[in-house]
Amino acid sequence: MQRIVLPSQDIPTHWYNVVADLPAPLPKPLHPATLEELTPADLAPLLPQAVIDQEFSQERWIEIPEEVRGVYESWRPSPLYRAERLERALDTPARIYYKYEGGSPPGSHKPNTAVPQAFYNAAEGVRRLTTETGAGQWGSALSFAGSLFGLDVTVYMVRASYDHKPYRRSLMEIWGGQVFPSPTDRTRAGREALAKEPDSPGSLGMAISEAVEDALAHDDTKFALGSAMNHVVLHQTVIGLEARKQLEIAGSYPDVVVGCVGGGSNFSGLSFPFLADRLSGARPHTRFVAAEPAACPTLTRGTYAYDYADSAGLSPVLRMHTLGHEFIPAPIHAGGLRFHGDAPTLCALVDSGHIEARAHAQNEVFTEAVRFARNEGFVMAPESSHAVRGAVVEALAAREAGEERTILFGLSGHGHFDMAAYDAFLAGRMEDLELPQTEIEAALQNLPTPATP
Amino acid sequence: MQRIVLPSQDIPTHWYNVVADLPAPLPKPLHPATLEELTPADLAPLLPQAVIDQEFSQERWIEIPEEVRGVYESWRPSPLYRAERLERALDTPARIYYKYEGGSPPGSHKPNTAVPQAFYNAAEGVRRLTTETGAGQWGSALSFAGSLFGLDVTVYMVRASYDHKPYRRSLMEIWGGQVFPSPTDRTRAGREALAKEPDSPGSLGMAISEAVEDALAHDDTKFALGSAMNHVVLHQTVIGLEARKQLEIAGSYPDVVVGCVGGGSNFSGLSFPFLADRLSGARPHTRFVAAEPAACPTLTRGTYAYDYADSAGLSPVLRMHTLGHEFIPAPIHAGGLRFHGDAPTLCALVDSGHIEARAHAQNEVFTEAVRFARNEGFVMAPESSHAVRGAVVEALAAREAGEERTILFGLSGHGHFDMAAYDAFLAGRMEDLELPQTEIEAALQNLPTPATP
Numbered sequence: 001m002q003r004i005v006l007p008s009q010d011i012p013t014h015w016y017n018v019v020a021d022l023p024a025p026l027p028k029p030l031h032p033a034t035l036e037e038l039t040p041a042d043l044a045p046l047l048p049q050a051v052i053d054q055e056f057s058q059e060r061w062i063e064i065p066e067e068v069r070g071v072y073e074s075w076r077p078s079p080l081y082r083a084e085r086l087e088r089a090l091d092t093p094a095r096i097y098y099k100y101e102g103g104s105p106p107g108s109h110k111p112n113t114a115v116p117q118a119f120y121n122a123a124e125g126v127r128r129l130t131t132e133t134g135a136g137q138w139g140s141a142l143s144f145a146g147s148l149f150g151l152d153v154t155v156y157m158v159r160a161s162y163d164h165k166p167y168r169r170s171l172m173e174i175w176g177g178q179v180f181p182s183p184t185d186r187t188r189a190g191r192e193a194l195a196k197e198p199d200s201p202g203s204l205g206m207a208i209s210e211a212v213e214d215a216l217a218h219d220d221t222k223f224a225l226g227s228a229m230n231h232v233v234l235h236q237t238v239i240g241l242e243a244r245k246q247l248e249i250a251g252s253y254p255d256v257v258v259g260c261v262g263g264g265s266n267f268s269g270l271s272f273p274f275l276a277d278r279l280s281g282a283r284p285h286t287r288f289v290a291a292e293p294a295a296c297p298t299l300t301r302g303t304y305a306y307d308y309a310d311s312a313g314l315s316p317v318l319r320m321h322t323l324g325h326e327f328i329p330a331p332i333h334a335g336g337l338r339f340h341g342d343a344p345t346l347c348a349l350v351d352s353g354h355i356e357a358r359a360h361a362q363n364e365v366f367t368e369a370v371r372f373a374r375n376e377g378f379v380m381a382p383e384s385s386h387a388v389r390g391a392v393v394e395a396l397a398a399r400e401a402g403e404e405r406t407i408l409f410g411l412s413g414h415g416h417f418d419m420a421a422y423d424a425f426l427a428g429r430m431e432d433l434e435l436p437q438t439e440i441e442a443a444l445q446n447l448p449t450p451a452t453p
Numbered sequence: 454m455q456r457i458v459l460p461s462q463d464i465p466t467h468w469y470n471v472v473a474d475l476p477a478p479l480p481k482p483l484h485p486a487t488l489e490e491l492t493p494a495d496l497a498p499l500l501p502q503a504v505i506d507q508e509f510s511q512e513r514w515i516e517i518p519e520e521v522r523g524v525y526e527s528w529r530p531s532p533l534y535r536a537e538r539l540e541r542a543l544d545t546p547a548r549i550y551y552k553y554e555g556g557s558p559p560g561s562h563k564p565n566t567a568v569p570q571a572f573y574n575a576a577e578g579v580r581r582l583t584t585e586t587g588a589g590q591w592g593s594a595l596s597f598a599g600s601l602f603g604l605d606v607t608v609y610m611v612r613a614s615y616d617h618k619p620y621r622r623s624l625m626e627i628w629g630g631q632v633f634p635s636p637t638d639r640t641r642a643g644r645e646a647l648a649k650e651p652d653s654p655g656s657l658g659m660a661i662s663e664a665v666e667d668a669l670a671h672d673d674t675k676f677a678l679g680s681a682m683n684h685v686v687l688h689q690t691v692i693g694l695e696a697r698k699q700l701e702i703a704g705s706y707p708d709v710v711v712g713c714v715g716g717g718s719n720f721s722g723l724s725f726p727f728l729a730d731r732l733s734g735a736r737p738h739t740r741f742v743a744a745e746p747a748a749c750p751t752l753t754r755g756t757y758a759y760d761y762a763d764s765a766g767l768s769p770v771l772r773m774h775t776l777g778h779e780f781i782p783a784p785i786h787a788g789g790l791r792f793h794g795d796a797p798t799l800c801a802l803v804d805s806g807h808i809e810a811r812a813h814a815q816n817e818v819f820t821e822a823v824r825f826a827r828n829e830g831f832v833m834a835p836e837s838s839h840a841v842r843g844a845v846v847e848a849l850a851a852r853e854a855g856e857e858r859t860i861l862f863g864l865s866g867h868g869h870f871d872m873a874a875y876d877a878f879l880a881g882r883m884e885d886l887e888l889p890q891t892e893i894e895a896a897l898q899n900l901p902t903p904a905t906p
Contacts, residue, residue, distance in 0.1 A: 001526050001527040005460060007458060073456050074456060074829075074830055085601075105826075105831050144830060170873075171832065171869075173875075174823060174827075174832055174879070175827060176827060370627060373600075373627050373628060375600075375601075377558030377601070379627055414869075416624075416867075416869035419619075419620035419624065420620075420623075422627050423623050426627070
């Protein structure tokens with residue numbers, strides 16, 4: 001159970017912006033109404049200026065404010081572990097390392113971006129933030145960050161999660177967050193959805209629509225997003241930057257980096273600081289593997305096209321691997337991975353062959369989460385279990401090849417609020433919920449067409 | 454949010470045994486059947502020899518096995534924090550530090566002793582461990598430790614907790630623990646209790662009786678206790694030993710040390726390495742404050758006498774502050790503090806005036822837990838909230854006195870499995886459940902009388 005810790009002074013001073021190093025320029029985001037190129041000014045009603053600047057930035061390194069580093073210190077640098085007991089259980093010659101983000105107060109990597117977003121909003125005089133949450137990890141993180149910077153936080157929580165994970169709501173409320181099950185009657189988007197389907201279980205896309213509409217309707221309010229966008233990915237690079245330093249201490253460098261992908265910020269945050277070496281040619285053979293759920297296989301079965309980030313079409317239109325903004329994934333336990341698209345930076349790197357993707361079914365990932373817990377101790381979130389499954393696939397391949405490969409994976413959060421999922425798995429009641437091809441084809445019927453191709 | 458971390462090599466190499474430094478010899482434990490002095494041989498059916506040796510040891514320092522330190526490395530040294538935001542919120546000149554034990558895989562201080570207990574049992578060929586659990590933190594910790602050392606673990610969980618905290622049961626099962634709601638029909642003690650009261654909510658004393666009886670009935674099985682006994686307190690001293698070193702780095706030493714007390718091992722583990730300086734005369738003015746629940750006020754309202762540790766009278770008889778072994782505390786949310794007695798070492802030091810005690814009601818402790826979460830981030834267990842309340846009382850006294858006192862308190866575990874308690878508090882539905890004097894007097898009617906006074 002080798003643990004590599006770094007002192008507080010090793011918290012990174014700058015975030016790494018992969019946009020500066022992409023092999024081709026990132027496809028421009030589009031305005032949702034005109035489908036013309038989006039300008040920074042278009043985002044002003046939604047985001048504070050500092051965040052908009054980061055969203056459009058081409059700079060490689062962006063300084064982390066002292067106030068943000070001061071809060072990061074509560075759980076950062078996060079520990080890097082060598083999973084020696086898991087290696088022995090797998091009888092593999094591979095060395096498996098994992099970066100553990102479950103030690104933050106909200107229990108995941110999400111506060112890495114919630115804290116700077118809250119900081120920049122508070123600094124610009126914003127009083128209230130709105131956001132969406134699926135499984136509740138992002139809503140928890142923003143409620144936590146809001147409490148530290150004196151911001152009210154309103155969370156639109158996907159109704160299915162609100163009903164099935166009431167304790168995530170409790171957690172948000174402890175930090176002062178106000179939580180509504182989405183769709184609500186507080187927004188036009190919500191009311192229209194409820195009119196069509198009064199018992200609607202909601203979706204991430206719908207919750208985003210409601211949070212955006214609420215923010216647009218109030219001058220003192222802005223919107224915060226927990227994944228996908230460039231600034232979110234940027235903030236998450238503290239994970240990979242720390243991991244690089246920790247592996248250096250261990251005298252190591254990964255042959256393969258694995259992470260789970262919902263919107264992609266956790267995977268990207270861990271990977272991009274290493275991927276920089278691949279893009280520069282210094283480490284051309286390092287592999288990067290995105291592990292996604294078979295029930296929401298954006299990277300492995302989606303199409304690479306322009307699409308809205310939300311179901312009502314209020315948010316920027318992004319070029320990404322998508323299953324269609326009206327797609328509603330099956331109710332897998334990894335609620336945080338149920339997003340129809342992915343971060344544009346990540347998608348561009350998948351499209352150009354720098355990142356591989358694999359999809360995993362529920363029983364397969366929970367099998368590995370339980371094996372991990374019994375060997376390494378930590379009980380992980382269903383989302384993270386996709387990453388450990390991806391790492392185990394690599395470790396078994398290394399055994400097959402008889403090679404001492406070094407595997408690094410991201411353990412993005414603990415599973416303390418996911419016991420019902422583990423209960424179902426241990427009782428043999430878990431379904432795999434794979435996705436028929438016909439459903440994908442139907443979901444992809446309704447993509448927007450850019451004004452200027 | 455200043456965090457002081459230590460590298461792995463600073464995990465203590467030895468536990469500190471306060472028995473070597475007590476101002477007077479510790480009153481001898483008695484055999485439950487004869488009420489004569491207990492011998493090490495009497496414990497052989499229940500505990501492995503290495504643990505028995507520790508239970509009776511007079512040595513000041515006892516070496517921590519390398520295998521145990523190797524597992525400790527998963528979360529130790531645990532971080533020490535300066536609660537600067539809480540200090541500002543309280544407008545106090547006091548410096549408040551806290552030692553955070555919630556980062557262990559089971560989420561509390563309990564694995565500090567579960568791991569060595571599992572290690573020693575496995576080393577002596579034991580195949581299975583039985584134990585009791587109230588709120589579930591101890592049962593989780595022993596299930597975790599058992600999974601690492603290849604031991605089966607059987608947990609008798611107080612029925613009321615089993616019903617109200619089903620997710621603590623899930624957690625134990627993820628690590629392979631087998632959990633039964635106590636009283637069960639698996640033991641004579643359980644069957645007799647069920648015959649009297651089929652819907653019995655159970656008690657810690659009853660669960661201990663069942664676990665002891667199960668262990669005595671099986672040759673390959675021993676019993677593990679999560680608090681109170683000397684060896685448990687001994688193992689927990691890693692907390693205070695690390696905290697001493699961390700405060701040295703901060704250039705500080707506590708004027709007062711505060712912890713919550715159920716059986717007393719968490720408080721003692723934090724306090725005793727500092728209390729050694731008071732006992733030696735090096736730091737005679739450091740104060741030690743035990744924070745207990747008003748619904749189970751052993752130290753503030755119990756009597757200092759010999760009593761059984763379990764309700765059926767199968768366990769060693771210990772001199773301690775007790776409310777009587779038949780006492781069943783009201784169902785407060787801090788289930789881990791619902792024990793009728795306390796660690797004999799702690800009690801001897803309370804009796805000799807080296808440790809103070811205060812009792813706190815539920816609403817008062819949850820008020821502080823929520824204030825803490827909104828300032829410092831971590832959401833703590835109901836048990837730990839007694840410690841932060843105790844620390845706040847000290848911080849406000851320092852403000853009153855206008856003195857820059859240094860306060861150290863123990864944050865023994867996270868509250869991720871206690872959301873129902875927070876829900877009740879936030880909704881204004883929490884009762885204080887104080888204890889009438891008549892109930893205490895009734896509970897103290899039935900104490901055993903030592904054979905040789």
